Amino acid sequence: MDRKSLIFLLAGLASLSLQAQDHEADSLRHAFGRQHVRSSRGTATPYADTLDTGNPEVKVLLFSNGTYRYVKDPKAVADEKIFTENWDTRSVNPYHDNDPLPDRFTLWIVDTLDSYCCPNQTAPSSKFGYRHGRRHQGIDLPYPTGTPVYAAFDGKVRVSDYVGGYGNLVVIRHANGLETFYGHMSRRDVQPGDWVNAGDVIGLGGSTGRSTGPHLHFETRYKGYAFDPAWLIDFQTGTLRHRLLRLRSWYFNPNSRYVQTIDDEDEIFRTDEEDRLLAEEQARKEAAARAAAERAAIKYHTVRSGDTLSGIAKKYHTTVGALCRLNGIKQTTTLQIGRRLRVR
Numbered sequence: 001m002d003r004k005s006l007i008f009l010l011a012g013l014a015s016l017s018l019q020a021q022d023h024e025a026d027s028l029r030h031a032f033g034r035q036h037v038r039s040s041r042g043t044a045t046p047y048a049d050t051l052d053t054g055n056p057e058v059k060v061l062l063f064s065n066g067t068y069r070y071v072k073d074p075k076a077v078a079d080e081k082i083f084t085e086n087w088d089t090r091s092v093n094p095y096h097d098n099d100p101l102p103d104r105f106t107l108w109i110v111d112t113l114d115s116y117c118c119p120n121q122t123a124p125s126s127k128f129g130y131r132h133g134r135r136h137q138g139i140d141l142p143y144p145t146g147t148p149v150y151a152a153f154d155g156k157v158r159v160s161d162y163v164g165g166y167g168n169l170v171v172i173r174h175a176n177g178l179e180t181f182y183g184h185m186s187r188r189d190v191q192p193g194d195w196v197n198a199g200d201v202i203g204l205g206g207s208t209g210r211s212t213g214p215h216l217h218f219e220t221r222y223k224g225y226a227f228d229p230a231w232l233i234d235f236q237t238g239t240l241r242h243r244l245l246r247l248r249s250w251y252f253n254p255n256s257r258y259v260q261t262i263d264d265e266d267e268i269f270r271t272d273e274e275d276r277l278l279a280e281e282q283a284r285k286e287a288a289a290r291a292a293a294e295r296a297a298i299k300y301h302t303v304r305s306g307d308t309l310s311g312i313a314k315k316y317h318t319t320v321g322a323l324c325r326l327n328g329i330k331q332t333t334t335l336q337i338g339r340r341l342r343v344r
Contacts, residue, residue, distance in 0.1 A: 036239045036241060036242065037116045038238070039238040040115055057072055058073065058113060059072075059073045072113050072114070077175060077195075078156050078195050082173070082176075087158060087173075088158070089159055089193075090159070091159075092163060092166075092171070092181075094224070101225060103249045104247070105247055106245065106247070107176045107222070107245045107247065108243065108244055109153070109176065109232065109242070109243055109245050111243065114153065114198070115198040116152065117151065117153075118233060118235065118238035118240075119141060119233075120141040120143055120216060120235070121236075122142055122236075123236060125215060126215075128226075128227075129254055129257055130254060130255065137221075138218050138219030138226065139228070139229050139230065140216070140217055140218075141235065143184075143205035144205055144214050145205055145206045145207060149182055149204060149205055150198075150201060151180075151196040151197065151199065152172075152198060152218075152233075153172070153174045153180065153198050154174065154196070155175065155196060156172065156193065157170060157172055157192050157195075158171045158173045158179065160191050160192055161188075162208070163183075164209065166209050166210075167206070167207075168183070168184065168186065168206065168208045169182065169183045169188075169209075170185070170188055172196060172202070177222055178221070178222055179219075179222070180220055182217070183209065184205075184207055184208050184211045184214075184215060184216060184217050185208065186205065186206025186207070189204075190202045222247065225252040226252065226254075228258045230258035297344055298344060299342070299343050299344040300343065301315075301316065301340070302338065302339070303340075305337055312341065318344070327341050
């Protein structure tokens, strides 16, 4: 196949991939989103050419070994709204007056045009949450000084500076609005505004800032809200847990850490309709439980000879007024022997 034919073929495939909106494509969305993604340091094979497609934001890289892959064109993507609004090259959190996050929403982390690189495949030395009475907004990964630090996803560098306790810090914003933080580095190799791809070296590991030894402080934030990176990455295996991430508002609680359960995957990928039906069923169960509890709490007293309202109230630790309200009577009502009075 000649070069011109290959260009038309790849452009056609890209158009089909990006524009398909039919029911079948939608039904495959969750199946694709469930896929785990293995970490990649990128390809060592140099690319020989770049081809246009029918989409101005998508290019085709032709490698010297005859392979190819689709990539996003940084020139088109880097000027999108996500990379201009709340953009501050000095502030750690530029979202000062942001609206609260919804209870549940989804983010595409990696699609067919993106790649992923695990910051470091190792057991974290310190987890997300409170530590020594202070909020620990990310996780710490063992990282020897001088070891290359890699960008986890494609994105645009927002911050590259020495920032207080972070030491040498790089913050990268990604096209889905997610931001990743890389702190305590001994050296920074990127500048604000640089476009980086997953697996690109952005600096070297170190122990700058408030640090007790060489390690990489890694954070994941969405619109300024930090959540446990373990919801996103399995650091033990180095894999991205899912291409599509379902986030809940309680993930952003500093006490909330990732906990895998048997139903974890099903919970993450439930549809909105399934969630609505489950919520309605849960509401029905709770209402039935409350009604049963109320029925169980009801107690009656059968009037005997000599009973008075004050005497009955004292026996059941209540008041005459409460007895009258429960039974629709007055304090002057004559009690008939054998009548059942509700006392609770």
